[in-house]
Amino acid sequence: MPAPPDRAEDTLQADRALVAAVLAGAPGAFERLVRDYQGLCWHVIDRMVRHPEDTRELCQEAFLRVHQALHQYRGESALKSWIAQVAYSVARRHLEKKRIPIADTVGDDDGPSLVESVGDGFDLEAETAEGESVALLHAAIERLPPLQRTLLSLYHLEELPIGEISRITGLAEGTIKSHLFRSRKQLRGLLEPTLGVFAA
C-alpha cells in the first residue's frame, strides 16, 4: 500500500535532507544512505541476476552511480524508487550484455511448464505437506525469468504498488499486471496435483 500523504511528505523531506547532507560532504552521510537502501538495491539485483558475486559488484556499481548522479535527484519522488530504478537498470544492462533474456514473452498462454523445470528432486504426489509445497513454489520462483521473479519480489515482498514498480522498471502497469498474473497462475498450477484434492 502506498504511504498516506503525510507520511509520504515526511519521507520525501527526510530523503531531501539526506541527499543534501551527502552533496554537502557531511561525514558518514553517504554511508547512511547506502545502509538505508542497500536491502532494496541488493534485493532487486539479486532477483535479476541470481549470482552472489555479480550481485555484490552490481550493487556497488548501482550505488556508485547513485553517488555520481545524486545532484540530479530533485526530491519529487521517493529516493527509494529512484535507487531501485538505478539498481534495476544496472541489473538489466548486465543481463543484456550476457545475452540472458530477462522475460518470457507475455501473452502466449503461460509459457513453458514450470512443472517440467522444477520436477527434478520433487515427488509431486508424495509432497503433500504445506511447508513442502511452499518450498516447491520457492524453487519454481527461482526458475522464473529474471523479470518475472523480480516483479513478484517487488510486489509481494517489498509491497510496492504497481505504479511505483512501473517507475522502477519503465514497464507499463498493464504489462506488470500481466506478468504477475501469469506467473502466479503458473505457480498455482503446480499445486494442483497435490493440494487440489484437499481443496475439493
Place this chain on the structure above:
Amino acid sequence: MNTPRPPRSTDAHPVDERDWLAQERALPDPSGDRRDAVLARALRTMPVSRPPADFAAEVARLAAAGFSTRTAFSDAPVYGGKSWLSVATVQTGVRIETPSLYDEMEPSAARLGTITNFFKSQGYRTVSLQPGNYRNDMRFPDPYARDRQYAFKDLRYNGPAYGYVGVPDQHSLRVFTEDVLSQERGPTFMFYLSISTHHPFPSIPFEGGGPWPSIPGVEAIPADGAHRAYFNTVEYEWRCLLEFIDRVADDDAVFFIIGDHQPLLERTMDDVQELTVLQSSNTPVHVISRNAAFLQRFEKYGFQPGLAPPPGTGGLRHEGLASLFVHEFVGQFGGEAQQRHTQYYPDGIGLGGLVAPASRDVGAGSERDGAQEQQGR
C-alpha cells in the same frame, strides 16, 4: 536518471482486469481455495539474501576515492588530420582552420591568451608533454609551453616502434610522471598531446593493470579492419590515461580531455559522397574530477555524467572550450568575485585573439583591456 520515462508496454495480450482482480482477491482470502493460501504464503516468504555487514562502509569508501566525469561533444575545426590546428584553436580560443592562419599565430603564441598562459599568470608551473614532437623541424614544436617541455627525444624509448612516432603513450606518461611531475611541488598545469590513437592505429600492448571491462556495443565493430584498430587504440589510450590519473592525481586534480578531431572515414570512390555527409567534426570533451560541485557546473552547458552520452550532447565549439573551462574553474576555486573577471565565449574570441599584447601575462577568457574587448570579446 531522475527524468520520468514513458512506460514501455510489451504486453501483446494484456490480462483482463476482472481476472486480475479475482486473482488479487483470492490470494489473501483465508476462507478460499487452499492452493491460493499456499501460494500467498510462498510469495510472502520468498527467501532473500542480504548484503554483507561491511557493504555500506565499503561502498562509501569507494565513492570517496572515486573520480566522476561529465562529457559533451564539441565541434572541432578540422577532421581527419591537421590536429595542430585543433590544438591551436583550443589553446587560443580562435577558430584556426587553415595552416596559413596557424603560421601567423605561432610566432606570438607564447604571449597570447592561451589556456597555458592563463595558468602561468595564476602562479602555476606549466609543463608540457608532446611525444609526437620528434623532429626539430616539425610543424608543432610546442608553442604553448612555458616552464618545461618534454618531447620525443626526452622520453628515452628503446622498445619496439608503434605507429606514427614509435613511442607508446603508456611509456611517455610514465617517464614524464617520474622525471617531471614527481619533481613539481606547487600547483601545476600539464598540457599533454597523446599520440597512440594517431593513424595508422597501432596495436600496442598495455603493460600491467587488471582486467579491463568489456565496452558495451563493441560487438558491433567488425573484428578486423580499421574501425576495430581505431577502437583498440582508443581503449589503449583510456587505459594509459586512467593509469596516469591513478598515479598522479590528488584530491584537487582536474582533468580536461579533448578530442582533437575524428579520424578520416575509410572511403571508396563509390561511397565518397555518402561518407562525406557522415564525416563528423564532433569530438568528445570530458571533465574528470573528484569534486562533484565543480563537475555540476558543466551541466548547464549540456555536459552529462559518464563518458559516452548520446550523440549531439553539448553542441560546443572548440574555440569556446578554453574560456568555458577557465570561467568555471575560477568560479569553483576562486569564488564568484574572481569569476566576474572571466567570461565564457561559446564562439571563441575572433581573430583579435591572435594579437599579442606587448607585455604582461594574459589568460584565456580573462578580462582584457578595452581595445581587446572590442576585438571580438
